[in-house]
Amino acid sequence: MTMLLSMGVAAAILILFIGLERTFGYRPTALDERLQRYGGRRVENFEDEMAGGFQQSTAAVAITGTVSRAIQGRSFAADLALELARADLTWKPAEFVIFQAACTVIPSSLIALVLGNPAAFVVLALVGFFIPRYWLKRRQSQRLKAFSDQMPDTITLMANTLRSGMSLLQSMEMLSREAAPPTGPEYGRVVREIGLGIGPQDALLHLVRRLKSDDLDLMVTAILVQHEVGGNLAKILDTIAHTIRERVKLKGEIRAITSQQRMAGYMLSGLPLVVAGMIMVINPKYLRAFIEPMGPWTVLPVISVFGIILGTLVMRKIVDIEV
8 A cells, every 4th residue: 555655646746747847838929829719729839939948848748648639529528628718727628637636646645645544545635636626616706706796887888889889899899908807808809709700699609608697698698689689789788787786786785694604604614624633733642543544433534524515515505595
């Protein structure tokens, strides 16, 4: 078992250095980023790379290419690419898979080797596997919240520009220049897609696909219906903006009312971990029998972690009120 842990640590260190090289060893140019967004592959500019002094490692390219070929054509790879786009990450699905593998293997191997406890490797590996997914979802929710908070002002500005005589495309182009991120970059991407020959309706549907927002879906649906049957789009957008403002106000009131319950849930979920950490510092022998892989007590740490996670999810579901 010790040899297995040592091999795991060696593999983890190798993956760590490859990940660091992938993160800091290459700086894509603006042209690369624009072509990567639409072309699906990076255009190599050898003069810029040599001038900048950056060169990709052969091992990193080989591993990334191998992982990319292994997951190519699978449904979860396409879903992962969409999740990365929603989080505004320029990573490839293969790069995220490597990052997730590193988070799974490196910390669990090191801690298990220090503690000399193989059971800790399994528990920590499971935790490390889900941490990148949690970080990805967290980044998506933060970006979506920022976009949703900007939606009422964005729709009002769009309605005012339409009243002034601008077209819908000109309105979105102005938003791409004037609006703050993430609204500005997203509408800028819509404008660029239309410039590349994609229809306005399809470009707006791509926007809804990237940003999973009910308010945005309502706005795009209204624009598409108005395009088919006609009508005063500026007035329709004003009505939608008023509806979204009232919904945001109601969500804020609900969040304020349930803040005490959410804080109690966080405290109840974190209290067992804090107490266990304090006992490990004060009297490590007292808690060592609880985590040692011997006898029927081995299953207790797993049940404890499962109970904490289940309780946290239940408490979050109770205070999660849909509007």
